[in-house]
Amino acid sequence: MVCPLCRCPGAPCVPFAGDHGVPEAFDVVLDENCFRRMYIPCNVRASLAAYIQEHRNVAQMSGYKRIEPALLTFESRSYAAVFKHRGRYSKFCGAAWNELTQDYALSAGDRVVFTLDHSVFDLKVETYRGGHRIFPTPDCAFEKLTDAKYQLVCSAVMPRGLQFNYHDNQEFVTSLFRTSFFLGCMPYVHVLTPTNTEKFLMKIPKAVVSSLKVFIDVPMSANVCLEAFKGELHVITPSSYSLGKKDGRMVIARMTFNQFLAAASYAKDNVFLITFKECRDRSVSTVFQQLK
Incomplete structure (x- = not known):
């Protein structure tokens, strides 16, 4: 089963209600095609897109050479994945996203946890399988x-x-x-x-x-x-x-x-x-x- 709007695995996404708004941390469950792209749940994708655009604006105003926030893992590995925000879906894709899935050997059912931390430019992410953190493969971690x-x-x-x-x-x-x-x-x-x-x-x-x-x-x-x-x-x-x-x-x-x-x-x-x-x-x- 997938959400009919954003295509994320599981039941249809439930909008966040009340005064709480979108949380500063949320997770995304990966599907069997995660090596190609990662869809963002529809109940948080607008907030994530606004967060990314805000950081783009700051980078442009500050004259940074790089204006696109990258995905920054717990181990401080940076991946310049492409973020596409469309009318009915948002997703991360591209060669850098594929590289991240390879480096961490991600598969269907794994979770990517986002933390919207305004104190850093890049998007902080952590990878989990079940209740355990997924670490980079040894050949990847020691490649340099x-x-x-x-x-x-x-x-x-x-x-x-x-x-x-x-x-x-x-x-x-x-x-x-x-x-x-x-x-x-x-x-x-x-x-x-x-x-x-x-x-x-x-x-x-x-x-x-x-x-x-x-x-x-x-x-x-x-x-x-x-x-x-x-x-x-x-x-x-x-x-x-x-x-x-x-x-x-x-x-x-x-x-x-x-x-x-x-x-x-x-x-x-x-x-x-x-x-x-x-x-x-x-x-x-x-x-x-x-x-x-």
């Missing part, structure tokens, strides 16, 4: 890496004796893309030990630190943020680190690591994927994502 950097990303430091089943491996791969500015250094899988949870001593192996140096400058000591994602909870703890002069390992400040463990409710034997991301202000965060 040199062969040497690609080898770093495709290897990982793992605890001895730790075994992953298919589900764990799938979670491991998707966890790499949960942050918008993921640095493609060597991933590190770590099991919390009593040394971490009782003595609050946390060291990042030399191999990981060396791979990080390929992407950014890593001074002997600096401030760093410790981040954790637990469902809807996002923990951020300011901290610092120092590099061991002999072993080259990155040692996290004990007091702040203790605070971080308490805030995130992490405990002994928890398994983490530890990666790094570069923030907009060029600072670096160490991201802990629980796998088990």
Whole structure:
């Protein structure tokens, strides 16, 4: 079943009533031809068209080289899809839209969530399958890496004796893309030990630190943020680190690591994927994502 007006999958679209108006966030369900185009529900398409036109006007008045808002994904990937607003339908299409569907391996039933954020020029979108976010395919996410950097990303430091089943491996791969500015250094899988949870001593192996140096400058000591994602909870703890002069390992400040463990409710034997991301202000965060 599709809406007879806008051709979107599902029942006919219901207009938004009352004083609420069109929401700032809405989702679009894709159909089997999503690789060619994405129709916009008729109850929000006029508002979306007005939003896009408003941004076009701002771009023209400001003298921007690009006046068409692009689709900006959660991972900060930009796609200059063509937006067509006609009498009976509105849709995104074109080569860039097809590229987005390929990069995220989108299929019928997947959802594209729009957020009409006036603080940014482009259209913010997120992709979901069921209740889970869809991340870009690995070959797409790492396409700009040199062969040497690609080898770093495709290897990982793992605890001895730790075994992953298919589900764990799938979670491991998707966890790499949960942050918008993921640095493609060597991933590190770590099991919390009593040394971490009782003595609050946390060291990042030399191999990981060396791979990080390929992407950014890593001074002997600096401030760093410790981040954790637990469902809807996002923990951020300011901290610092120092590099061991002999072993080259990155040692996290004990007091702040203790605070971080308490805030995130992490405990002994928890398994983490530890990666790094570069923030907009060029600072670096160490991201802990629980796998088990």
